[in-house]
Amino acid sequence: MAVLIDKEKCTACGLCVDACPFAALALKDEVAVVGDGCTMCGACVDACPMGAIAMEKVEKKADERTATSRGVWVWAEQRDGVMPDVVAELLGQGRKLADELGVPLGAALIGYQVEPLAAELIAYGADEVYLLQHPNLAGFDDHAYALALDQLIKTYQPEILLAGATSLGRSLVPRVATLTKSGLTADCTSLAIDPATRLLRQTRPAFGGNIMATIICPQARPQMATVRPRVMRKAEYVASRRGKVVKAEALGALTPLSKVLETHAGAGEQVNLVAAEVVVTGGRGLGKPEGFALVRELALALGGVVGASRAAVDSEWIGYAHQVGQTGRTIGPKLYIALGVSGAVQHLVGMQSSDTIVAINNNPEAPIFQVATYGIVGDLYQVVPAILKKIKEIQG
Numbered sequence: 001m002a003v004l005i006d007k008e009k010c011t012a013c014g015l016c017v018d019a020c021p022f023a024a025l026a027l028k029d030e031v032a033v034v035g036d037g038c039t040m041c042g043a044c045v046d047a048c049p050m051g052a053i054a055m056e057k058v059e060k061k062a063d064e065r066t067a068t069s070r071g072v073w074v075w076a077e078q079r080d081g082v083m084p085d086v087v088a089e090l091l092g093q094g095r096k097l098a099d100e101l102g103v104p105l106g107a108a109l110i111g112y113q114v115e116p117l118a119a120e121l122i123a124y125g126a127d128e129v130y131l132l133q134h135p136n137l138a139g140f141d142d143h144a145y146a147l148a149l150d151q152l153i154k155t156y157q158p159e160i161l162l163a164g165a166t167s168l169g170r171s172l173v174p175r176v177a178t179l180t181k182s183g184l185t186a187d188c189t190s191l192a193i194d195p196a197t198r199l200l201r202q203t204r205p206a207f208g209g210n211i212m213a214t215i216i217c218p219q220a221r222p223q224m225a226t227v228r229p230r231v232m233r234k235a236e237y238v239a240s241r242r243g244k245v246v247k248a249e250a251l252g253a254l255t256p257l258s259k260v261l262e263t264h265a266g267a268g269e270q271v272n273l274v275a276a277e278v279v280v281t282g283g284r285g286l287g288k289p290e291g292f293a294l295v296r297e298l299a300l301a302l303g304g305v306v307g308a309s310r311a312a313v314d315s316e317w318i319g320y321a322h323q324v325g326q327t328g329r330t331i332g333p334k335l336y337i338a339l340g341v342s343g344a345v346q347h348l349v350g351m352q353s354s355d356t357i358v359a360i361n362n363n364p365e366a367p368i369f370q371v372a373t374y375g376i377v378g379d380l381y382q383v384v385p386a387i388l389k390k391i392k393e394i395q396g
């Protein structure tokens with residue numbers, strides 16, 4: 001886009017200069033001129049009474065692959081031959097997208113001696129597995145893996161590529177977006193196909209989670225999105241499913257840029273929120289750090305683990321390892337119990353895919369009740385002891 005000023009029509013009235021919120025316009029030699037600070041906001045166009053200012057739209061030419069690319073792919077992340085659950089979750093979502101588009105669902109499997117994983121990918125729904133193996137891909141190196149994935153994409157041209165927003169995915173996929181000159185929407189919370197245009201509608205929280213933005217990528221391929229673990233539901237594993245394995249040879253040396261000497265497990269408090277089937281979360285409504293004793297008691301009684309809202313973590317009532325939400329963990333347990341949590345959007349994006357959500361809150365208007373399967377309006381310090389009493393009775 002560019003701002004165009006018609007010198008013949010401009011009367012140097014100065015109204016555009018006054019209207020510009022960025023002080024980017026000035027009068028020079030009896031005509032308005034645009035300076036560096038212009039943000040193309042268009043305020044000057046509206047302000048000009050002579051119709052002397054216009055915005056020139058420069059049409060971006062669509063990448064020629066937009067017409068030829070076909071298929072939905074999932075990057076089959078693996079570490080030492082083990083795939084995280086997010087791969088099966090993305091295959092579940094990828095299946096829906098591929099069916100809507102009427103195209104095959106593919107998986108891009110990169111590594112060394114990882115061929116046995118192809119059967120697992122097919123069992124989770126992949127119609128085709130694109131396999132690229134090389135000794136230089138034995139350990140994860142984002143540079144070498146990006147070159148390999150870029151090669152597969154350029155050869156087989158999928159229209160969509162999904163990857164987990166894991167530490168490996170976050171490191172790899174932006175590099176692939178750069179190599180393929182495509183776009184990338186990180187941390188999507190929902191994905192859908194626009195039936196009119198066949199474009200992928202990629203929805204994610206924006207502006208600190210205050211709005212949900214839906215992003216499209218009309219001019220480049222593949223359309224790329226990452227999704228955090230546990231946001232989507234896992235595809236069903238059907239061992240008898242059949243699919244095709246397409247083996248590709250590496251076209252380059254795929255030389256890694258780094259050499260891993262040793263690996264160490266992270267230090268600090270470890271809470272396996274992501275793997276837990278039951279999570280009991282405490283929020284600011286607990287009112288005091290000691291309130292977490294009650295949260296722990298309920299979690300223990302149900303064989304679960306303790307989660308926390310950011311407000312509770314920021315108040316230093318409990319460690320960050322327990323935080324659920326946009327800047328904490330994204331989880332989808334079978335049972336999620338929220339105690340004194342209001343249900344801010346940044347919290348909801350981290351837990352709303354839970355199978356059953358129970359909310360206990362003394363405010364009947366709390367937004368958490370909009371996503372809750374069961375809601376109890378009341379003081380958590382009365383409700384939780386009553387629930388614990390009942391559990392103890394049942395457990396004898």
Ligand code: FAD
Pocket residue numbers: 208209282283284285286308309310311312323324325326327328329339340341342343344345346347350360361362363366378379380381
């Ligand atoms: P509050 O909103 O204060 O809610 C407390 C609730 O407890 C209220 O609904 C109240 O009615 C209820 N209550 C009070 N007393 C009782 C009682 N005795 N019994 C029952 N109910 C009671 N938040 C997250 O949780 N996770 C994130 O990852 C996260 N990331 C963020 C990222 C960004 C960029 C931003 C801007 C914010 C983020 N937040 C996150 C913060 C989020 O916006 C909220 O401020 C936070 O979730 C509120 O926590 P809360 O529900 O515990 O507290």
